[in-house]
Amino acid sequence: QQQVKQSPQSLIVQKGGISIINCAYENTAFDYFPWYQQFPGKGPALLIAIRPDVSEKKEGRFTISFNKSAKQFSLHIMDSQPGDSATYFCAASSTGANNLFFGTGTRLTVIP
């Protein structure tokens, strides 16, 4: 059973546009929600993370929105650039647990 569900599977955005990737979870014990960016041939790189005590976190062009009641969180990439073209994974874990549960990934393509 997929602990974290991610959509869409793929996304094509024009340069300068907003990319939005959504994730949902069921386990209410989850309290740490990171997003990772992965380029071909590379490992996932931590992009931004949020905990449930805030509803939004922004770092540069990247924003996480978190809705605790709906058990959903999303990544917004503002002013998307061709260099943002990569696969993005959401993940979740709970305090004291050892592992991250990953979504299935979203392949983002930003067209110049």
Next chain:
Amino acid sequence: ETGVTQSPTHLIKTRGQQVTLRCSSQSGHNTVSWYQQALGQGPQFIFQYYREEENGRGNFPPRFSGLQFPNYSSELNVNALELDDSALYLCASSLGGDQPQHFGDGTRLSIL
């Protein structure tokens, strides 16, 4: 600061063989986790090591085993290789607890 390094980068084995993958954690990180990433999927947690002891395990059979050394580096051993073991194997290190996990670029294992 040196990041997480993994070796080898690529490996080809045949069914039934055994393989050892290696990981050097980021400087100062005492916790190492291993993940399996099948093509087109998100990483799946195999196990975690802290202070040379296994500290949590995912849904993987006992033929997946590991070690952590006093310098915090780690090995993943897989016995009796099966075709489905073909994947990217990722190592992630952290300071433990709720600290972020940082990934290496992985070892691509192909089983013929």
